[in-house]
Amino acid sequence: MAAPNVRSSSFSRNISVVSSPQIPGLKCGPNGTTFISTGIRDLDRILGGGYPLGSLVMVMEDPEAPHHMDLLRTFMSQGLVNNQPLLYASPSKDPRGFLGTLPHPASSKEDKPTVPDPDQGESLRIAWQYRKYMENQKNAIDDYSNDFDMRKPLERQFLSGRPIDCVSLLDSSDLSVAQDYFATFLSKFPRNSSSIASIGRIAIQSFCSPLCDYSEKESDMLSFIRLLKSMLMVSNAVAIVTFPPSMLSPSSSKRLQHMADTLLSIKAIPDGDKELETLLTGYKDINGFLNIHKVARINTQAPVILEAKTFSMSLKKRRFLALECLNQAPVDGSSGTSYGTSGSCSGSSKSGALDF
Amino acid sequence: MDRSLNLLDLALGFDQQLLDPSPLSGKVVLIEDCVETSGSFVLHQVMKRVLSTNSSDALIFLAFARPFSHYDRILRKLGCNLAAQKTNNRLVFFDMLMMKCSDGEEIEDNVSAVAKLFREIQETVRKLRSLTNSNITVMVDDMSLLEIAATGSNSDRVLDFLHYCHSLTSETDCSLVILNHEDIYSSMERPAFLLHMVCLADVVIKAEPLASGLANDVHGQLIVLNKGISRSSRSKLQNFQFKIKENGIEYFYPGSRS
Numbered sequence: 370m371a372a373p374n375v376r377s378s379s380f381s382r383n384i385s386v387v388s389s390p391q392i393p394g395l396k397c398g399p400n401g402t403t404f405i406s407t408g409i410r411d412l413d414r415i416l417g418g419g420y421p422l423g424s425l426v427m428v429m430e431d432p433e434a435p436h437h438m439d440l441l442r443t444f445m446s447q448g449l450v451n452n453q454p455l456l457y458a459s460p461s462k463d464p465r466g467f468l469g470t471l472p473h474p475a476s477s478k479e480d481k482p483t484v485p486d487p488d489q490g491e492s493l494r495i496a497w498q499y500r501k502y503m504e505n506q507k508n509a510i511d512d513y514s515n516d517f518d519m520r521k522p523l524e525r526q527f528l529s530g531r532p533i534d535c536v537s538l539l540d541s542s543d544l545s546v547a548q549d550y551f552a553t554f555l556s557k558f559p560r561n562s563s564s565i566a567s568i569g570r571i572a573i574q575s576f577c578s579p580l581c582d583y584s585e586k587e588s589d590m591l592s593f594i595r596l597l598k599s600m601l602m603v604s605n606a607v608a609i610v611t612f613p614p615s616m617l618s619p620s621s622s623k624r625l626q627h628m629a630d631t632l633l634s635i636k637a638i639p640d641g642d643k644e645l646e647t648l649l650t651g652y653k654d655i656n657g658f659l660n661i662h663k664v665a666r667i668n669t670q671a672p673v674i675l676e677a678k679t680f681s682m683s684l685k686k687r688r689f690l691a692l693e694c695l696n697q698a699p700v701d702g703s704s705g706t707s708y709g710t711s712g713s714c715s716g717s718s719k720s721g722a723l724d725f
Numbered sequence: 726m727d728r729s730l731n732l733l734d735l736a737l738g739f740d741q742q743l744l745d746p747s748p749l750s751g752k753v754v755l756i757e758d759c760v761e762t763s764g765s766f767v768l769h770q771v772m773k774r775v776l777s778t779n780s781s782d783a784l785i786f787l788a789f790a791r792p793f794s795h796y797d798r799i800l801r802k803l804g805c806n807l808a809a810q811k812t813n814n815r816l817v818f819f820d821m822l823m824m825k826c827s828d829g830e831e832i833e834d835n836v837s838a839v840a841k842l843f844r845e846i847q848e849t850v851r852k853l854r855s856l857t858n859s860n861i862t863v864m865v866d867d868m869s870l871l872e873i874a875a876t877g878s879n880s881d882r883v884l885d886f887l888h889y890c891h892s893l894t895s896e897t898d899c900s901l902v903i904l905n906h907e908d909i910y911s912s913m914e915r916p917a918f919l920l921h922m923v924c925l926a927d928v929v930i931k932a933e934p935l936a937s938g939l940a941n942d943v944h945g946q947l948i949v950l951n952k953g954i955s956r957s958s959r960s961k962l963q964n965f966q967f968k969i970k971e972n973g974i975e976y977f978y979p980g981s982r983s
Binding site: 400401588591592595596599600602603618619620623624626627628632662663666667668669670671672674675677678 | 760761763765766769791792794795798799822823825869870873874876906908909910911912913939940941944969970971
């Protein structure tokens with residue numbers, strides 16, 4: 370048992386020395402992968418660091434919930450804050466208009482959503498001499514990811530002069546034009562073993578939308594995604610593609626899901642569902658659900674087993690996107706109040722006893 | 726010898742190497758998986774078996790899903806150096822990631838890209854045969870991606886390709902190992918392609934998630950159907966569970982894990 374452990378650890382150590390990140394916004398992962406941030410701290414943590422470079426992220430939309438847009442927005446904003454080139458494609462007439470809805474990073478310390486809970490403060494006071502180390506730790510990850518204020522639009526300084534390409538998917542009657550465009554964008558980020566010069570981010574919104582001319586040709590769309598994925602594998606870029614599975618035939622939808630490295634889906638939460646309201650704590654704050662079906666498995670065969678597949682999406686202080694494990698409220702009404710308060714103020718990491 | 730064999734090796738017949746040094750020769754192995762559980766680890770294990778040091782078998786690998794670096798890293802952790810096997814002429818790696826089939830190029834050469842690919846395989850098999858007399862395995866890491874690449878021209882081409890590859894197994898005693906995704910076809914009424922593959926296959930390995938959901942200790946279950954009639958003592962349908970680790974896979978019968 371000990372021998373293979375030693376061998377594998379020395380192996381990964383060599384790799385991390387070779388590809389130690391030179392530019393901000395990168396994090397070394399296992400097996401020679403490098404992560405970039407998703408723009409949502411909770412999602413970074415759940416996925417084990419973020420989206421690995423060279424991976425294709427697919428998000429299945431729910432026609433009744435717009436939260437796939439939030440995933441796109443934070444992903445794009447995080448890229449712009451870290452000064453990474455961005456390519457955005459959507460089936461709207463004016464895709465550049467979407468940039469106006471990108472969230473701004475929370476700058477000042479007071480704005481941070483990580484308000485210590487009363488009992489967390491207690492534990493901090495006990496170990497007050499360690500506080501400075503904790504501050505250090507926080508600063509260390511700060512240039513990797515930010516918290517985004519979903520109500521505040523991204524300031525001009527992050528938009529003007531930055532390399533942003535916007536493409537409307539309505540313009541092209543077939544996908545070969547778009548494909549050439551993506552190929553030239555990705556050719557700017559070739560992967561060579563020595564160092565990483567720059568990182569590209571691609572965001573495609575509502576890929577299979579019926580508004581597009583090519584929406585009839587499913588085989589074209591599949592082969593487009595296949596080639597996009599192949600190009601990504603040899604470049605330092607991440608693409609996130611959202612698509613409405615209900616618009617596709619079931620087999621094409623499954624094919625797209627198979628091609629995804631990381632597969633997420635959005636689910637709307639029914640409003641005023643009495644049954645659900647009694648089951649879940651913090652039902653009123655939950656905007657929707659995020660399901661994680663697949664986590665990218667690059668250079669490894671071992672799967673990532675998550676503690677849960679379904680997470681609730683909510684806005685902390687009405688500003689910051691937070692993902693939490695579902696906390697099931699106890700059925701008994703008398704103890705429900707006390708459980709409810711302790712469950713709602715804590716993240717998934719703390720309230721392990723309450724997770725189901 | 727016995728310690729290195731796991732349940733999947735036993736189900737594939739690797740335990741009788743004295744009687745039959747390459748139990749998969751002339752056979753078609755189909756691996757079926759789904760979105761929830763990837764079956765690629767079975768490919769890795771068969772790759773390792775084929776390229777193991779105490780045999781001289783050769784492998785032709787058609788990579789549609791992942792680049793060479795990915796497989797190189799995984800197999801290195803399993804104790805097999807792909808780059809060295811390449812120079813030893815035991816591994817021929819076809820990088821098919823950017824393969825395109827368009828109708829335009831077809832008119833020029835009068836052959837489709839799929840047919841061209843098969844000719845290349847056939848040529849490689851011939852070359853390898855002249856070098857060694859041992860078994861040759863042809864492996865396709867994702868048949869569904871070949872389908873996507875080829876549907877631009879004609880969907881029947883993939884079926885033709887499958888039959889041509891099958892002819893290799895009967896003519897030159899090659900083994901054919903194919904990974905495909907079963908759930909793609911579950912909504913179709915009569916999925917000709919899948920049915921053809923299941924019909925041609927001598928061994929069908931199905932990877933499924935556990936019905937009870939996510940677990941840290943058990944990553945899923947395998948159902949192995951061995952249609953081989955020669956070994957009558959073997960039970961035909963086997964079912965066991967697995968846990969995937971970086972340096973190998975643990976197999977165990979349901980409920981037998983301590």
